[in-house]
Amino acid sequence: MVDPHDRSDRFELIAGCDGETLARFANEVLEEDPQLSVQQDPHPQLLVQQVTEPVERRPFNLGEVVVTPAAVELDGHRGFAMVPGKAERAALSGAIVDAAVAGGHRLSESMTAALERAAADREAERAQAWAESKHTTVDFRTMEDET
Template sequence: MPDLTDRTERFELIAACDDSTLVELAEDVLDGETPLKIVQEPKPQLLMHRVREPVERRPFNLGEVLVTAAEVSFAGERGFAMVAGKAETKAVSGAIVDAAVEADHDATERICTRLREAHTDREATRRRQWNESRATTVQFETMEDEDE
C-alpha cells in the first residue's frame, strides 16, 4: 500500500485519482477561513515523455504529453499537482489535497483513505482488464527444424 507521507507516492496517487474525488476532497478542506493562494495558475503544457530503451538502456524522447500543473499555498504549506490532459480543476484540487496532507490538516486521514481506495480500485480494474486481454493472446509456432 502506498505511503502517503512520501510526496512522490502521493503525487502519483493524486495524478491518477479521478476528478470528482479530488474536487470533493479539496472542498472538504476549504473551510473559508484558511487562506488559499494560487502560486502557479493551472496551465496546460506539453511535457517531453522520456523513456529508456530496453536493449542498450539508453534514454530517448518518446514524444510529448499534455499535462496541467498547479501549485497552491494552503494552511502554511505549498501543494503541487501535475495531471494528465487539460484538467485545470483537477490540478488545483490535487494541489490543495497535497498541501492539506503536508500541513496535517484535520481531513488528512480521510484524504489518505480515499486516495488509497482510489488506488485499490484502479489496480483492480487494471488486473481485470489485463486478465480479459490475456484471453486474446495469440500463440505463434515456428516452422524451423527443432533438431538444430
C-alpha cells in the same frame, strides 16, 4: 505499496485520482476559509514522456503528453499537483489536497484513505486489463534468441 504520507508517493496518487474526488476534498478544506495562495495557476502544458525500450534498455522520448500542473500555499503549507490532460480544476484541487495532507488537516486521514482506494481500484483495473490481453503479448527475449 505507495505511502500517501510520503510526498513523492502522494504526487502519484493525486495524479491518478479522479477529479471529482479531489474537488470534493478541496471544497471541504476551503469551506473552513483557510489562508490560500495560488503559487502556480493551473494551465495545461506539454511534457516529454520518456520510456525505456525493452530490448537494449535505452531511454527514448516517446512523445509529448498534455498535463496540467498547479501549486498552492495553504495555511503555510505548500501543495503541488500535476494531472494528466487538460484538467485545471483537478490540478488545483490536487494541489490543495497535497497542502492539506502536508499540513495535517483534520481531513488528512480520509483524504489519504480515498487516494489509496483510488490507487487500489486503478491497480485492479490494470490487472483485469492485463489478464484479458496477456495472451497477445510478444516476448522480445524469445525473438532475440532466434536471430
